[in-house]
Amino acid sequence: MALIIFRDATLIDGKGGDPLSPATIVVEDGVIREITVGKFKMAIPADAMTVNCYGKTLLPGLIDAHIHVGLFDGDENEQPRQNHPSMLIIKALKVMEDTLYQGFTTCRDAGGVDAGFREAQKLGLIKGPQLKVSGRPLSMTGGHGDCRLSTDRRNPYDEILGCSVICDGVSEVRKAAREELRRGADHIKIMAGGGCSSPTDEPDACQYSLEELEAIAYEANSAGKYALAHCYSNRSIQNCVKAGIKSIEHGNFMDRETAKLLHDADCWYVPTLTTYEVMTRKGEEFGIPDYFLRKMKMVYETAIEAVTNAYHEGVVIGSGSDVIGPAQPYKAMELELKARVLGPMGAIVSATRVNSAILCMDDKVGTIEPGKLADLIVVDGDPLNEISLLQDRSRICVIMQGGTFIKNTIN
Numbered sequence: 001m002a003l004i005i006f007r008d009a010t011l012i013d014g015k016g017g018d019p020l021s022p023a024t025i026v027v028e029d030g031v032i033r034e035i036t037v038g039k040f041k042m043a044i045p046a047d048a049m050t051v052n053c054y055g056k057t058l059l060p061g062l063i064d065a066h067i068h069v070g071l072f073d074g075d076e077n078e079q080p081r082q083n084h085p086s087m088l089i090i091k092a093l094k095v096m097e098d099t100l101y102q103g104f105t106t107c108r109d110a111g112g113v114d115a116g117f118r119e120a121q122k123l124g125l126i127k128g129p130q131l132k133v134s135g136r137p138l139s140m141t142g143g144h145g146d147c148r149l150s151t152d153r154r155n156p157y158d159e160i161l162g163c164s165v166i167c168d169g170v171s172e173v174r175k176a177a178r179e180e181l182r183r184g185a186d187h188i189k190i191m192a193g194g195g196c197s198s199p200t201d202e203p204d205a206c207q208y209s210l211e212e213l214e215a216i217a218y219e220a221n222s223a224g225k226y227a228l229a230h231c232y233s234n235r236s237i238q239n240c241v242k243a244g245i246k247s248i249e250h251g252n253f254m255d256r257e258t259a260k261l262l263h264d265a266d267c268w269y270v271p272t273l274t275t276y277e278v279m280t281r282k283g284e285e286f287g288i289p290d291y292f293l294r295k296m297k298m299v300y301e302t303a304i305e306a307v308t309n310a311y312h313e314g315v316v317i318g319s320g321s322d323v324i325g326p327a328q329p330y331k332a333m334e335l336e337l338k339a340r341v342l343g344p345m346g347a348i349v350s351a352t353r354v355n356s357a358i359l360c361m362d363d364k365v366g367t368i369e370p371g372k373l374a375d376l377i378v379v380d381g382d383p384l385n386e387i388s389l390l391q392d393r394s395r396i397c398v399i400m401q402g403g404t405f406i407k408n409t410i411n
């Protein structure tokens, strides 16, 4: 395949150093071959394609470490009842495609879709970010993944896209974890505390016993994978760390002491600010249930403080948006919100290099370096001065995934 040469770019390579300019990035056969800063000396072959990036910034394709491709309707608890099974898949595919056009070339689905989505993307059957999937999250009865109302006497759904598997007790949770691993999950998602969308619990509730969490983490770790846990309260987070869970999601109530535990245990922290920001602003317009909106507002109050606590304790902070329903198009807002604590460069590194490690893909994506996959975006302007420009699709001029142009408005 002919060379593709990005010329005269300002390069933010994802490693956190100062931007490099003018930079030339050479892509061949889907891979970044060479990076030159300053005068470009190589003879350009006649059949090479040159992309003039003057005034523009080239950075790694963005990574979102907490998405839900399978949650697209305003009321996620009604979603399984209101869609034909085929419609669930079709809507999820639309979310995947749109996520790629937001500049996200790789994502971790934090619960809901199975390995088929990952494989179909890999085979080029569907457009979307490269995926790591959780399969069905594990939730206890009445836990965050149990979407039944307290008046509901039905059995929980567990084989429908977007739903959790409800399991209780060490032997049931162990079996459920093994089953998700058998079905090809890249990691095991656990609902280890109350949540906002769940109708019958409160966010500060602690869910699952230490023994149950240990059994799940043991199975995930034994398979050479890891567990990630949805939780808010300090007690839930502490249980998860003790149980050997590697990735803590949301964590909105985290204090300094708990943050230190995360740091000492080498856990990752993936705060998800966007979902709270968008829902508190637009939840009423979106028509989400009252209990959901009330809890979203409540947990958002301490969200930035939790990220600040983690930052001061030196915790590795990943980037996730957790957007669902009509908030799906807002994934890149996470960088603007994270920048309030980490600064714009820190927010970019979190959504690129750090996230690539959290997805266990740092040998392939996450930075612009020779040998890495050519997953990159070119944006009009300087995201270090204006991080919000990443949310403006008209200013994302190039999206390249594995050397293929998904979008190119430059030439």
Ligand SMILES: [Zn+2]
Pocket: 066, 067, 068, 110, 322
């Ligand atoms: Zn989530």
